[in-house]
Amino acid sequence: MKSARLLFAVALAASCQAQQMDWNKIDAEGLHHLQALVQIDSSNGMETRVVEYVKKALDAEGIPSIIVAKDPNRANLIARIKGNGSKKPLLIMGHSDTVKVDPAKWINFGPFSGTLSGGYIYGRGVIDDKSDLFAAMMTTILLKRTGVKLDRDVIFVSESGEEGASGFGIGYLVSEHWPQIEPGVCLAEAGGVTRRGSRAVFATIETTEKVPRGARLVATGVSGHGSRPMRSNAIVHLSRAVEKIAMWDPPMRLNDTTRTYFEKLAQISEPAEAQRFRDLLNPAKSAEAREYFAEHEPAFYSMLHTSISPNIIQGGYQTNVIPSEATATLDIRALPDEDMNAFYALMKNVINDPAVQVVPGGRAERPIPPPSSITSEEYHALEGAFQKVYNVPVLPLMQTGATDMAQVRAKGVPCYGIGPMVDEEDGPRGFGIHSDQERLLEEAAYKHLRLFWEAVTAIAAAR
Ligand SMILES: [Zn+2]
Incomplete structure (x- = not known):
């Protein structure tokens, strides 16, 4: 007072x-x-x-x-x-x-x-x-x-x-x-x-603010002649991994700022939108609300968790050559309190493919203040x-x-x-x-x- x-x-x-x-x-x-x-x-x-x-x-x-x-x-x-x-x-x-x-x-x-x-x-x-x-x-x-x-x-x-x-x-x-x-x-x-x-x-x-982090997905396979397609093709493995990681819904976690943000936003939003903000905290409805935001409100969705966007993809150099390596560069934006090693381990589980490695790095490490x-x-x-x-x-x-x-x-x-x-x-x-x-x-x-x-x-x- x-x-x-x-x-x-x-x-x-x-x-x-x-x-x-x-x-x-x-x-x-x-x-x-x-x-x-x-x-x-x-x-x-x-x-x-x-x-x-x-x-x-x-x-x-x-x-x-x-x-x-x-x-x-x-x-x-x-x-x-x-x-x-x-x-x-x-x-x-x-x-x-x-x-x-x-x-x-x-x-x-x-x-x-x-x-x-x-x-x-x-x-x-x-x-x-x-x-x-x-x-x-x-x-x-x-x-x-x-x-x-x-x-x-x-x-x-x-x-x-x-x-x-x-x-x-x-x-x-x-x-x-x-x-x-x-x-x-x-x-x-x-x-x-x-x-x-x-x-x-x-x-x-x-x-x-979220913290920029970098990582690459590196897929390796056997190289060979393009006339004989191989299940081990690095591009095929990379493509699957990219899709899995991009469609993954990482664990949601709110902090004081985001919790207050969504609470206050609910108070001033149209009823349907307000309900979705409230649903985020309801275990029975949260997944549905998150999926809505992933589709329609990417900024809100990003605030809910550490996010991953695959933004560069590279692989192959000649039409008739199956390449032995393909890579995807990821833009990862971490929550301020994220344990990145644990997060990379989760990513690896989601990808679940021994031919694809998660390689952290490639981006200037910034401080992570509270x-x-x-x-x-x-x-x-x-x-x-x-x-x-x-x-x-x-x-x-x-x-x-x-x-x-x-x-x-x-x-x-x-x-x-x-x-x-x-x-x-x-x-x-x-x-x-x-x-x-x-x-x-x-x-x-x-x-x-x-x-x-x-x-x-x-x-x-x-x-
Ligand atoms: Zn500016």
């Missing part, structure tokens, strides 16, 4: 502060920064261009920042707003790189135009992740301007290399610059708000911020993909992933992240900036 009262007091102090702020002006300024950031092409590395822009904006406010880089073209920026030090810092991160583009596919607006049209801002990275970048940068600027008293430093990082080159970004920052960024809690990408029929319906806070708490003061502060800005239920989320938060969580720091509001149907229509028409609702840009401000002040403002 004590902490609830304190949280309320902090929220009140921050909202008094917010009342003195001219949000129309701030929104216009934020939009300008977001468009400018999208207009900087950082799709092939070259994040230093973004860092130069950010540094200039911070310099203009008298906010000192440092640039640190493993590669001079792929720099990171660190800025710090000082608090009274009674709590460990809050780290807010946005990544400055984007995935690549195929310019020919951007038929309406160029990939780096940042065009505002029909209530949307278009461009590569406008959601992923320049939305977080501009909101974190603007929040840093607003903290400086308003002089809000802070119990903890707020550290803002513009981070490079998130899209598959984390050695330049978070990997480098954690290994070479940890003392400059070491926080007590961190905020980064990966949660967000789902909008359906022009209304926000729920928000998610990412508290944990999930961040969904009962911490910071988590509740974030929930409060989402409710205040969007007035919707807030669900903890286990991401099926991987983010840079894993490396910070692995240092024992709780990390929470947040993000802007997107239309549920926008992704399937080709406007989602990494798509050829990535776009963000203009309204979502403003709301995201407000959310960042509310979240940061709720977590860091002095009590």
Whole structure:
């Protein structure tokens, strides 16, 4: 109760502060920064261009920042707003790189135009992740301007290399610059708000994620002449094994985050869907519900267990030669608490073929941190911020993909992933992240900036 009262007091102090702020002006300024950031092409590395822009904006406010880089073209920026030090810092991160583009596919607006049209801002990275970048940068600027008293430093990082080159970004920052960024809690990408029929319906806070693991299936057989088919053909054995492993329903296991996620989702879903979420926990009906999700809702299905997707298959080199080996490369996404050796043993049992071996490896081993708490003061502060800005239920989320938060969580720091509001149907229509028409609702840009401000002040403002 004590902490609830304190949280309320902090929220009140921050909202008094917010009342003195001219949000129309701030929104216009934020939009300008977001468009400018999208207009900087950082799709092939070259994040230093973004860092130069950010540094200039911070310099203009008298906010000192440092640039640190493993590669001079792929720099990171660190800025710090000082608090009274009674709590460990809050780290807010946005990544400055984007995935690549195929310019020919951007038929309406160029990939780096940042065009505002029909209530949307278009461009590569406008959601992923320049939305977080501009909101974190603007929040840093607003903290400086308003002089809000802070119990903890707020550290803002513009981070490079998130899209598959984390050695330049978070990997480098954690290994070479940890003392400059070491926080007590961190905020980064990966949660967000789902909008359906022009209304926000729920928000998610990412508290944990699945862990990428690699393995190959290697089938071996006797090579020979293609005119005399053999039952020992490696391709035949591999094909059977691939089918068995892909159709396998691995043991289901929920954690605090996924259990709460499905419970809360059941409360806000249509009756049939809600029943399926509840059925997951009913031994008599769980298998049927899982099969439905496997067929229709692959994201939900993936959250239930360590998953396997066979994504590369290789074997043979000439039509009339039976090959002696064939391999399949698997994308395995492990639950955060998975015992991989035990899991590989289960896979071997499922395949049940001495001609096919499960060979782990082939993928960089990432740290496996425990999930961040969904009962911490910071988590509740974030929930409060989402409710205040969007007035919707807030669900903890286990991401099926991987983010840079894993490396910070692995240092024992709780990390929470947040993000802007997107239309549920926008992704399937080709406007989602990494798509050829990535776009963000203009309204979502403003709301995201407000959310960042509310979240940061709720977590860091002095009590
Ligand atoms: Zn991203």
